[in-house]
Amino acid sequence: MSSPIxxxxxxxxxGGIDALQxxxxxxxxxxxxxxxxxNNDFVSMLSKGLESVQGxxxxxxNLAVQVADGTLQDPAQYTMAANEASLGLQLTLAIRNKAVExxxxxxxxxx
Numbered sequence: 001m002s003s004p005i006x007x008x009x010x011x012x013x014x015g016g017i018d019a020l021q022x023x024x025x026x027x028x029x030x031x032x033x034x035x036x037x038x039n040n041d042f043v044s045m046l047s048k049g050l051e052s053v054q055g056x057x058x059x060x061x062n063l064a065v066q067v068a069d070g071t072l073q074d075p076a077q078y079t080m081a082a083n084e085a086s087l088g089l090q091l092t093l094a095i096r097n098k099a100v101e102x103x104x105x106x107x108x109x110x111x
Contacts, residue, residue: 053088060085 060081066072 050092053085053092056081056085056088 060078063072063078063081067075067078072078
């Protein structure tokens with residue numbers, strides 16, 4: 001019997017979030033009919049979070065171009081957007097690292 005976690009290994013970047021839509025089909029049926037709801041909510045929340053981080057990075061990139069062109073009136077806007085993008089990326093990486101750590105711990109328990 002293969003582990004349902006191994007199906008997630010094909011996940012790549014932000015576009016791979018759509019692959020998680022079928023995760024509830026991989027888990028065994030425990031007699032709980034409403035199990036699909038929380039999974040879909042989590043996937044939706046994760047997708048929205050990644051889109052938000054990507055959007056803040058795009059905003060910071062656009063403002064950086066405006067600073068370089070000299071068209072941005074207030075350079076502090078770029079500084080705030082760059083800090084927001086940096087914090088979002090740091091949070092995303094921290095979440096990813098915790099998820100990988102949890103996965104590794106689960107794999108150690110099976111051995």
